[in-house]
Amino acid sequence: MSNPSVITHDVIVVGAGLAGTWAAMIAGEQGVDVGVISKVHPLRSHSGAAQGGIAAALGNVRPVPNTGPDGPLEQVPPDAEPYDSWELHMFDTIKGSDWLGDQDAIEIMVKDAIEIVYEYEHMGCVFSRTPDGRVAQRRFGGHSTPRACYSADWTGHVLLHTIHEQALKHGVRFYSEWYALDVIVEDNVCKGIVALDILTGQVVLMRAKAVMFATGGYGRAWKITSNALANTGDGVAIAYNAGVPLMDMEFVQFHPTGVYGHGILLSEACRGEGGYLLNSKGERFMERYAPGKMELAPRDLVSRSEQTEIDEGRGVGPDKQGIWLDLRHLGREKILERLPQVREIALNFSGVDVIDELAPIQPTAHYSMGGIPATVDGQVIADAQSTPVVGLYAAGECACISVHGANRLGTNSLLDASVFGRRAGYAMAAFVKGGARLQPVESDVVARNEARLARLMSDAPAGQGESWSRIAAELKSTMTDNAGIFRDDARLRQALSDIRRLQERFQGVRIMDHSRRFNTDLLGALETEHLLTFSEVVVVSALARTESRGAHYRTDYAKRDDEHWLKHTMAHKSPDGPVLSFKDVNINWEKYPPQERKY
Amino acid sequence: MSDNGSPLTITVRIQRFNPDVDRKPYLQDFKVTWQQGMTILDALHTIKAEQDGSLTFRRSCRHAICGSCAMNINGRNMLVCEQPIKAHLNRKNEITIRPLPYLPIIKDLVVDRTTFWAQYMRVKPWLIPPENVPEKEFRMSPEEVAALQDAEHCIMCGACYSACTVVGTTKEYIGPHALLKAFLRVMDVRDSAPGERLAEIAGSDGVYRCHTIFNCIDACPKHLNPTKAIETLRKLAQKRLAFEAARAERQKHLDKPVTSG
Numbered sequence: 091m092s093n094p095s096v097i098t099h100d101v102i103v104v105g106a107g108l109a110g111t112w113a114a115m116i117a118g119e120q121g122v123d124v125g126v127i128s129k130v131h132p133l134r135s136h137s138g139a140a141q142g143g144i145a146a147a148l149g150n151v152r153p154v155p156n157t158g159p160d161g162p163l164e165q166v167p168p169d170a171e172p173y174d175s176w177e178l179h180m181f182d183t184i185k186g187s188d189w190l191g192d193q194d195a196i197e198i199m200v201k202d203a204i205e206i207v208y209e210y211e212h213m214g215c216v217f218s219r220t221p222d223g224r225v226a227q228r229r230f231g232g233h234s235t236p237r238a239c240y241s242a243d244w245t246g247h248v249l250l251h252t253i254h255e256q257a258l259k260h261g262v263r264f265y266s267e268w269y270a271l272d273v274i275v276e277d278n279v280c281k282g283i284v285a286l287d288i289l290t291g292q293v294v295l296m297r298a299k300a301v302m303f304a305t306g307g308y309g310r311a312w313k314i315t316s317n318a319l320a321n322t323g324d325g326v327a328i329a330y331n332a333g334v335p336l337m338d339m340e341f342v343q344f345h346p347t348g349v350y351g352h353g354i355l356l357s358e359a360c361r362g363e364g365g366y367l368l369n370s371k372g373e374r375f376m377e378r379y380a381p382g383k384m385e386l387a388p389r390d391l392v393s394r395s396e397q398t399e400i401d402e403g404r405g406v407g408p409d410k411q412g413i414w415l416d417l418r419h420l421g422r423e424k425i426l427e428r429l430p431q432v433r434e435i436a437l438n439f440s441g442v443d444v445i446d447e448l449a450p451i452q453p454t455a456h457y458s459m460g461g462i463p464a465t466v467d468g469q470v471i472a473d474a475q476s477t478p479v480v481g482l483y484a485a486g487e488c489a490c491i492s493v494h495g496a497n498r499l500g501t502n503s504l505l506d507a508s509v510f511g512r513r514a515g516y517a518m519a520a521f522v523k524g525g526a527r528l529q530p531v532e533s534d535v536v537a538r539n540e541a542r543l544a545r546l547m548s549d550a551p552a553g554q555g556e557s558w559s560r561i562a563a564e565l566k567s568t569m570t571d572n573a574g575i576f577r578d579d580a581r582l583r584q585a586l587s588d589i590r591r592l593q594e595r596f597q598g599v600r601i602m603d604h605s606r607r608f609n610t611d612l613l614g615a616l617e618t619e620h621l622l623t624f625s626e627v628v629v630v631s632a633l634a635r636t637e638s639r640g641a642h643y644r645t646d647y648a649k650r651d652d653e654h655w656l657k658h659t660m661a662h663k664s665p666d667g668p669v670l671s672f673k674d675v676n677i678n679w680e681k682y683p684p685q686e687r688k689y
Numbered sequence: 690m691s692d693n694g695s696p697l698t699i700t701v702r703i704q705r706f707n708p709d710v711d712r713k714p715y716l717q718d719f720k721v722t723w724q725q726g727m728t729i730l731d732a733l734h735t736i737k738a739e740q741d742g743s744l745t746f747r748r749s750c751r752h753a754i755c756g757s758c759a760m761n762i763n764g765r766n767m768l769v770c771e772q773p774i775k776a777h778l779n780r781k782n783e784i785t786i787r788p789l790p791y792l793p794i795i796k797d798l799v800v801d802r803t804t805f806w807a808q809y810m811r812v813k814p815w816l817i818p819p820e821n822v823p824e825k826e827f828r829m830s831p832e833e834v835a836a837l838q839d840a841e842h843c844i845m846c847g848a849c850y851s852a853c854t855v856v857g858t859t860k861e862y863i864g865p866h867a868l869l870k871a872f873l874r875v876m877d878v879r880d881s882a883p884g885e886r887l888a889e890i891a892g893s894d895g896v897y898r899c900h901t902i903f904n905c906i907d908a909c910p911k912h913l914n915p916t917k918a919i920e921t922l923r924k925l926a927q928k929r930l931a932f933e934a935a936r937a938e939r940q941k942h943l944d945k946p947v948t949s950g
Contacts, residue, residue, distance in 0.1 A: 130747075131802075133845050134755040148825075168946070211826040214816025214879065216834055216841045223828030223947035241841070247754060248841055255815035289795065318750040351726070354752040435752055438771045439726075559738035602742030607709055608796040611742035 095294050095536075099125040099263070100522045102283060102298040104270045104325060106132030108246075108504060109486025109511035110304030111253045111262075113468070116515025118260035122522050125296070127268035127285055129320060129613070132254050136306055136318040137486075137507060140246025141357035141431060142230060143238030144210075144508070145501040146203035149174035150220055151227040151236045163228070163236055165220035174235045176200045181682065183502060186232040186388050187495025188640035189656065189684040190338070192676035195466050199493045199502075202509040207239050210508070215252040217241050218428075228428075229362040232388035232499040232689075243357045243431045246504055253508075268294075269613060270324060271539045273301060273482070274531055275332045278472050280482035281529040284539045288613070291606025293543065295536050299526040300518040302483040303329060303462055303470075304511060309342075310617075311625045312455035312574065313566040314353040316345055325488040327620035329462045330627065334470060334479060335660040337490040337673070338460035339624065340632035343498055343641045344575050346392040348454025349439045350412040356432050356451060358500040360417055361385040363428055367396065368414040368448070369404040383689035390497040390641040391689060393453040397575045400452075412450040453575055457498050459641065460631070461490040463660065463673075468514025474660050474673035481526065483518055485510040492658065495675075496640020546615045550600040558599045558615040561592050565621055573629050578646040582633045589626050590667075596622060630668040631659045652684050697723040699774065700783040701732050703744065706794050714794065716785070729769035729777065729786065730758060733798075746798040753910060756846035760798050761787040766848035766908040789851035804860045805850050811863060812871040812890065817882040823944035827879050830947040839913050840873035849905035849915055861894045865905035865915035868896060872918035875925065881940060883925075884933035891926040 101117050103110045106128035114124045128135065152173040153161040166173050179200040184191055211217060211225060218226040218240055230238040241248040257264075265285075271293065272284040282297040305325025309317030330336050346367070347356045361367075367385055369375045379395040380387035387395075396413045399405060406412045417425060417432075422445045425433055429444075436442050436449045461484070463471045468483040468491075485491070486507040493506050549555075565588075572585035596619060603611035637651035638644050656675050661668040677683070698720050706714035719736045730748055737744045746769075748758040753771040760769050762777055763785050777784045792800035818827075849865040850856055856864055863871075871890050875883045890896050896919050905915040925932050 130749050130755070130757060134749050134757045136750065136755070138844075139750050139752070139754045208824075208826055212818055212822050212879075214818070214874075214877065216837050216877075217826075219829055219831045219834050221831065221947075223826075223830055225826050242838065244842060247844070251841075252816075258810065259813075259815040318755065320749045352752075431754070439752070557738065557742070603745075605707055605709060605743065605796075607707060608745055608799055609743075610745050611737070614742075 095292065096297065097125065097294055098297045098528065099123050100298065101125070101300045101302065101518050102127065102296050103302045103304060104283065105135070105304035105306060105486070105488070106254070106264065107135035107137035107304060107306055107486060108250060108253060108507035109514070110302065111250070111257050112508055112511030113302050113304065113483070113485060113515035113518065114262045115253060115257040115260050116512050117519045118257065118262045120516070120519035120523070122519045125263045125265060127265040127270060127296070129267060129269045129288065129324070131266045132264055133251065135250060136321055137504070138247045138250040139318060139355070140504050141243040141355065142359035142362065143228065143240035143245050143501040144207060144249065144504040145179065145230070145233065145237045145499070146207040146239055146505070147174040147176050147179045147200065147237060148204060148207065148225060148227060148239065150224040165222055165224065174237060176204065178234060179203065179237060182233050183493065183499055184682050185687055186497055186499040188497055188650065188687055189652070189677065190492070190495030190639060190658070190675055192492040193678050193682055194676050195491050195493045198466050199506060199509050203505050206505070206508050206512065210249060210252060213252050213256050215241065215248055228359065229386060230500040231358055231361065231386045231392065233501070238359070238362060238501040240359065242427070243359050243429050249504060249508070269616070270305070270328055271542070271616070272535055273328050273332045274533065274535050275334065275479060275482065276533065278477065279480045279529055281531050284535055288608055291609055293536055293540050295531065297528055297531060299522050299528055300481050300483060302468065302485065302514055302518060303488055304484070304486045305488040307458045307487040308624055309455040309458065311565060311569045311621050311628070313570040314348060314452065315455040316348050316353050316355040317455065322617035322620055323624045324617065324620045326461050327623040330623060330663050333663060334462060334482070335473065335662045336460060336624065336627050337463040337658050337660050338492065338631070339627045339661060340635050340642045340659060341459035341496050341640055342455060342628065343389055343457040343459060344393040344453040345389055345456035346396055346453055347415055347451040349435060350407055350450035350452050352439050353454035354435055354439055355454065355456070356415060356435060356449065357429070358389070359429060360415060360432055363424065364420055366416040367392070368416050369399045370406045370410070371404060375399050375404070380689040387689040388497055388499060389456070393575055394643060396453055407450050412452050414448040415451045416448055417444045418446055418448070457503060458487055459490070459494045459496065459498055461488045464489045464491050466491060466510070466513065467517040468510055469517065474671045481521070483514045485514045496642060543612065546599060546601050546612060547604050548600065555600040556595055556598050558601070558618040561596055561599065562618045562621060565589065565592055565625060569625055573632060575643065577632055577642070577644050579633065582629055585629045586626070586633065589622060589629060593622050593626070627661045627668050631661055631670065634670055635659060656684065697782065699723050699778055700781070701736060702783060702785040703797070704787040705797050707796050708794065723775065727774050729762060729772045729774045729784070732774050733769065733786070745796045754844060756844035759789055759846040759848040761789055766852045768846060768848070768910045771910070789847055791851050791857040802847060805847050805864065805866065808864045808867040809845070809870060812867045812874070812886065814870045814874070816874060816877060816880055818879055819881040819940045819943065827943045828945060828947050829878055833878050836876055837873055840869050840876070840918060842911050843869050843913055844911060846910060848908040848910055852904040852908035854902055854904060855898055855900055862898045863890060863895050865919065868922065869913065869915045869918050872922055875922060878936070878939050879943065881936070883936050884929050887922065887926045887929045887932070890922060896923045896926060
């Protein structure tokens, strides 16, 4: 038997959600040898929790003529004028991004959208349908047409299962329940990763010609979040520790309708299908904030509106920190047909039946617009000059290809993960077939990671031995209070000093479980270390950005400042904390110049 | 608070087993103070954080969509993330948590699902589309979609598989989860190999092995009905050739608008 602690593939993908699995499937189809590691079974990936839809300008559905843009929907007759276009999708996305999205990347995403939805359909995805058998579409916040292709409110689940099945068909090798510890980047060349086989506790060197990070989002740094317990930002933290910069980390989206007290998502499809938001006085308060779009304004705007109502004393629930979501007028039939999962979640976690009761909701940390900077082919870049990190790729929520800019529109994340996962798959296959070689690994990276684990597992010296769970809880408190929906200089400085104090305390963390086999105590500690790592970057980036744009809202700088801030934040690791540099946003000044964002 | 206003202490009895050090599984009691809205998963997290970090279980989404946290509670399989613990306490305020039955234990509440996934692979879970793929979507009627929705909603949590007494006696049986996936593909008008699929599952390890005990329906956290799917597959297997011919006929029109009934 060969040495079992070294594994080699042409391509190693970290993460098996939509982005990672698309990339693996495509590379596999192209004849490249692919291994995918995932810390959960691939079908447990958080892409599967997405509910509402995937955006594509298919133009299958339109409002009934003469009923206005908010009128009831019908299928577009075969001979009618096209009702949607990629150009419209592009403009909506640019506007939603508050002009921080890179327009070249957005153009690729919205054009590929149409093809990718048909591709999903051809691979067996069970979309909801129009009466004549086309893919059905519905409204979503910030989109000017009914553009969300959906499968009831299970869209992510259906897409994830479909693409996973295809990857299996193409012979992709999955390492289920393996955890990435480190990525080996030397002189801007990626040589592989170090991973932990969770089952055995063995640390393994995984060498590859190309490595892709598709590790998803990092909402777990906040107390109330829609994110799975697994979404701890491991990928972004690992990349950052290896010298890769992180881009636009200050932009974290809060979704307007998390289950009160839990943060579990009630899909935006609730509002897309016609749901209302009400304050404690029973007012549809969105008419004060976005009279043209009401509840279908983009998420940053709706979340801020809710928080304003709550802060001004018009919240609901025992501690007045909630808002009502009203679906009652949709009727039983529509709720059961289009929002069955929403009904079930509200029943289980709030004890209310949305068919005839109001559901208490609150804003919940949801999506991370920032991440590992990458080109439209998933190529990770090392600096503001776009120097490539050879052999390193990223896509999905952990990446920042900057199609969402300062605020993502609903249904654009399944799209982003699919489109750029696929493109990264093609790019990696071309890279491997173009003669890429395995690079010699000379560093002591395995020993370094063994030492990291050994410290956490060693018996605590006197006066030490803190639990990681307490540190994680304190981090979440400060991030929620000080780096949440509303921010200012003083609060962000408080968060930064809290994080640095917690980072010091983390040095004394010791775990209780000293066995190698399936050690989830160890994983919890490693995840907490990652949370502390990227949270510092979020806060330092937010402190620097003295303006309000999209999801980043500074009460002390309440205006968008295009003169100084039409640029991306890049944060590099240094011994003294993140060092920032900036990169211009790609804007087509002729076609899509910045304008005021009104809804 | 309990009904009389004092904090309610509950006993969480958990089956422990680390094969590296334990000779056999044993039950261990933990005391937890009940909080309003506490789920079984919340109690497991509390114990792990505050009492014993070595307590091992799987979980991820915590709202019943990822399928990680299926376990056996007081003898019944369920997803512990969506279950309020109070609903499962006995008169002495006790609850017993065990790993899914019939599967080898990796550690504590984590089981080895190797056979579960091997059976899933056996039914070739991917769609086998017809050769002529349209430029746009295959046309399917809302009714044809509705026929698939239940099977499509399976999250592969394994609650049904490990509740099945046939699985308990033979791991050769394909199992309710994989047969439900087979049903999804057989019934999909876009699939062009329903005959092959029916042949595969009509063997002695397939649909005829089901004893129709309905444990899978009882266990399914998504309220799906694998037994009914298995019964449908049995019937279709008996008229496989006619079904194949009907599918071939339907597939001649997959690029044409459907008329919805």
